[in-house]
Amino acid sequence: MSGLRMAAVKIGMMDYMAAYDLQLKVHDLVREEKLCNTLLLLEHPSVITLGISGKTSNILVDEALLNKKGIQVYRSTRGGDATYHGPGQIVGYPIFNLRVLGRKVRQYVSHLEATMIKMLKEEYAIEAVSDPKFPGVWIGNNKITAIGCRISRWVSMHGFAYNVNTDLDHFKLITPCGLVDKGVTSLERLLGQKQDYERQVDLTIRYLAEEFEMEWFVENKEDFLKGLEEV
Numbered sequence: 001m002s003g004l005r006m007a008a009v010k011i012g013m014m015d016y017m018a019a020y021d022l023q024l025k026v027h028d029l030v031r032e033e034k035l036c037n038t039l040l041l042l043e044h045p046s047v048i049t050l051g052i053s054g055k056t057s058n059i060l061v062d063e064a065l066l067n068k069k070g071i072q073v074y075r076s077t078r079g080g081d082a083t084y085h086g087p088g089q090i091v092g093y094p095i096f097n098l099r100v101l102g103r104k105v106r107q108y109v110s111h112l113e114a115t116m117i118k119m120l121k122e123e124y125a126i127e128a129v130s131d132p133k134f135p136g137v138w139i140g141n142n143k144i145t146a147i148g149c150r151i152s153r154w155v156s157m158h159g160f161a162y163n164v165n166t167d168l169d170h171f172k173l174i175t176p177c178g179l180v181d182k183g184v185t186s187l188e189r190l191l192g193q194k195q196d197y198e199r200q201v202d203l204t205i206r207y208l209a210e211e212f213e214m215e216w217f218v219e220n221k222e223d224f225l226k227g228l229e230e231v
Contacts, residue, residue, distance in 0.1 A: 014044065
C-alpha cells in the first residue's frame, strides 16, 4: 500500500444542492492539498439530475407529477444524461487529486467501475462488467451503478450511484442515461431481500481505497464539517 491517504466521510442524507456546495468546498481544498483525497458517501432525497449534455426529453413525466411525488430536478455539472438518486442508494463523491494519484481521466473512471465489479464478485459471486460505450457497472442488460464525473484542474467531482435498496420504480420516470434499451437493478433485487445499507457503505470504502492503492480512514462527519468551517 502506498503512502497515499483517503478520508471517507459518511455524510448520510443530504439535499442534492447542499451536497454540491459541499463538493465545491472540498474540491478547492483537495486541489490546494489542504485536504487529502476525500470520499463523501451519502444518500439524496428523491431527485432527478441531468448531466451537462442531458436531454430534458429523457424525463418522461411532467412537472406536476414530479411535484406530487416530491421529486426535484436539477441540471448537474457531471457528465452523462438523466439519472435518479434516492433513499437506499449509495452516492459516492470521490474528490481525488489525479495528479497525486498518477491517474488519467479514463483510468480514473475504470478504477471506479473496477471497484464495484470486484466487490460484487468477491462478496456475492455476482458477475458484473463494464462497457466502454456506456460508463457504469452492468449485470446483463441492467445497470447497478451509474457513473458520472467531472474533472476540474485534475481533481475529480461527482462520482457514482450504487443501487442497494433503491426504489427502482422511480427510474420509470426517466430514460436512465438516455438508453432506451437498457434497464436498472439493485443489490436488493438481485439477492431477493433488503440489504444492510451501512455494511454496503463500509464495503464500498474499503474496496475503493484498495483499488486506488490508498490507505484510508473514516473521519467523523461533525468533525469534518466543523473543520471545513475553520479553513
